Amino acid sequence: xxxxxxxxxxxxxxxxxxxxxxxxxxxxxxxxxxxxxxxxxxxxxxxxxxxxxxxxxxxxxxxxxxxxxxxxxxxxxxxxxxxxxxxxxxxxxxxxxxxxxxxxxxxxxxxxxxxxxxxxxxxxxxxxx
Numbered sequence: 216x217x218x219x220x221x222x223x224x225x226x227x228x229x230x231x232x233x234x235x236x237x238x239x240x241x242x243x244x245x246x247x248x249x250x251x252x253x254x255x256x257x258x259x260x261x262x263x264x265x266x267x268x269x270x271x272x273x274x275x276x277x278x279x280x281x282x283x284x285x286x287x288x289x290x291x292x293x294x295x296x297x298x299x300x301x302x303x304x305x306x307x308x309x310x311x312x313x314x315x316x317x318x319x320x321x322x323x324x325x326x327x328x329x330x331x332x333x334x335x336x337x338x339x340x341x342x343x344x
Contacts, residue, residue, distance in 0.1 A: 219284045222277045222338070223291035226270060230292075230334065231299055233265050252322040259330045263337075270337040285339040293335035300327075 237258050245254035270289075279285055304310040310318065318324040 216284050216287060218277050218279045219287040220291055222273050222279045223288045223295065225277070226266075226273050226288065226338065227292040227295040227299070229269050230262065230266050231296065233262060237261065252326065255323040255326045259326060263330060263333055266334050266337050271341045271343055274338055274341050275343040279338065282339075285341065289335040289338045292338070293331060296331060296334065 241254045241258045245257060249257070273279070274285060274288070279288055301310075301312065301315050304315045304318070308314075319328050
């Protein structure tokens with residue numbers, strides 16, 4: 216269980232970094248052409264594929280045991296990611312907590328929310344011993 220927190224931090228930072236690279240491309244290049252929902256749906260598989268490989272590498276490299284430790288890793292990473300997303304929404308869009316929650320109820324927000332939940336489950340789904 217002690218390995219879950221450092222693994223979660225590494226996991227969320229690496230995935231968030233990819234999101235920081237893809238987010239502006241999605242917002243400024245894809246969204247004007249496709250709309251916000253389709254742009255989000257096009258970005259999501261790339262982020263989840265990166266998350267899958269990264270989760271596997273981290274659980275193997277940091278020897279995060281199967282079971283509860285990996286679920287804890289994913290849960291902690293999810294909490295950190297949600298906090299980072301909330302802060303980013305505040306800084307870039309001026310959203311308060313209520314506006315951020317309202318966004319999660321929109322089409323693109325729901326797609327993101329599903330992606331967040333898959334992201335959280337990926338460490339536990341890895342087959343590495």
